[in-house]
Amino acid sequence: MTEAALRERPTQPVRGMRGLVRDWGAVAALAALLVFNALVTPNFLTWQTFNINLTQVATIVIVATGMTLVIATGGIDLSVGSLMAISGALAPLIFKGALFGPLDPVVGAALAIALPIAVTGALGLFNGVLVTRFAIQPIIATLVLFIAGRGIAQVMTNGNLQTFSNPSFQWIGLGRVFGLPVQAVLMLAIVAVAAWALRSTVFGRHVLATGGNERAARLAGVPVRGVKLAVYAIAGLLSGLAGLVVIAINSSADANLIGLGMELDAIAAVAVGGTLLTGGRATVVGTLVGALIIQLVRYTLLANGVPDAAALVVKAGIILLAVWLQRQGSAR
């Protein structure tokens, strides 16, 4: 498998059926799912169904966008779920006044959004330092915060559930913009910016070059360390934001549960979307499509009476199938 990965170069076009499968397979699968649901699932083509699915998928996509950038450099970030727990546990402590005392509601809400995201961004940077400065493999470097991060969140809240009602803060999870959920708008904006950055900026080129062939990138003058620091920090920032959205939706923060298993959902979305897991080829829009596929399959099964547990088994099959098809598309 590695030989194939090494042979592959980001810019090399793959022609014929295989290339078609690789580049459009995920989109075709999404289209097929939409058509199937429109025909079979009752009430599928309603604004409400649309919004439910967008609401549920938004946090995964926000996290998976950061994950896409990390994976594009040839890394991985297991800590995203734990970072979500940290930001989600920290925010209520701020706006409920436990941390800085009573605050003006709007100031409190603003601080409860800015500070947790800054903290998780800094923790993402810490991941990046371990990966670059100490040359620790990403999977192990981020395992540290995967284990410790949730513990930190639990210690901050003593494992207690924090419930709250704070409209100005909860706007990021419950508000609407042009009829769309705020987090869906955030998601689309983040995907758009990341896709543009990856495709059309020097930073994006550097990210892909780092993942494609790190040594060659370094010799070509790419600031490999800086690029890696940046992608882990971005993944941290986005995880923090996702944690805030989750608690805003739930009107409660449970450090034991926020973002649990998110690292795997995000990686699955990235893999199904067609990003090469060994780095060097990445698509943020693909990640969005991948997350939508996983979400829609689950929704389809649930809406048609299949239990959630069985949906997990199906999800496993889809991930394998998608990755295998992409491998067929890119090998040889």
Next chain:
Amino acid sequence: MTAVDVRSTGPAGPPGIRPATLAGRAGSAVARQGVLVALVLVIAFGALRYENFLGAYNIASVLAYNSMFALIALGMAFVIMTGGIDLSVGAVAAMASVISALLSPHGVWPALAGGVAAGLAAGLLNGVVITYLGILPFIATLATMLAANGTALLLAGNQSVSVSWDGSFIELGQGVVYGVPIPALIAGAAYLLGSLVLNFTAFGRTTLAIGGNEEAARLMGLRVARVKVGVYVLSGGLAGMAGVILASQFGAGQPTEGAGWELFAIASVVVGGTLLTGGVGSVGATLSGVLLLGLLFNILNFENGRGVISLSAYWQSVIRGAFLLLVVVLQSRLTAGRGN
């Protein structure tokens, strides 16, 4: 180069050649000695500081509880030595615990066989998908994790399944032979066998050779495909065994237990000095790694018992994470100097 190695951050050498394995090996050897020294120090610290630390009750409970993690870490060590990874072990253990709980009314042997067989089957699936479909171990075992989780929930009907208390099934997890808990005996036997297999059999040598350089191992005529499938089957079977013990020890099959076990197992293996890039590893040091991480929790309990500090159980994750950080940073320093 192997799947996991592709993500390594060291300077990428020419394809197929791992940079400076000599330094890596030396660092790993120091780490393996280091973990043993650390284990001895922690035990000495505990023995001097707490009255009952070396008491029969404490030793038995630490061993009984950690034997599940020990079994999983042993399988994980073999997988990691080939340069792979197995994320499915926690979910597979949970699935096995449900299956053995369901079978426990039929007696201890069907329950044991059912749980282990479920683990072996999941491991075989991993091995075949990775070896013959060429899918990265990370993704293949992630998919198996989801599938095992879903299967466990389906079989258990989304709740824990009580085991039969009539038969001898609960003896398996709670029984004691000559003062030693039965799970600890099982784990001890597994480590003894694992050590023999790694050091004295073709399977063991091939395992390390694959992790060192898979292509070279293949060119040397080693049975690469068969051994790769074998390590995942081994890992799955041991996870199944851990699941049986889980059901027996807690009196119930637990479909949602086991989440995150895989990452604690990986942490134990890494603390034990096995390189995540494969090719180097030790069974004994893995056991030291498991015990070290387990004892940290034990010591936390004792500290709370003395009433000097009052740290909630939530601190154990923080402390384990900090400890893992310390170990990997030290390992990185020890193996440093291989050109940046």
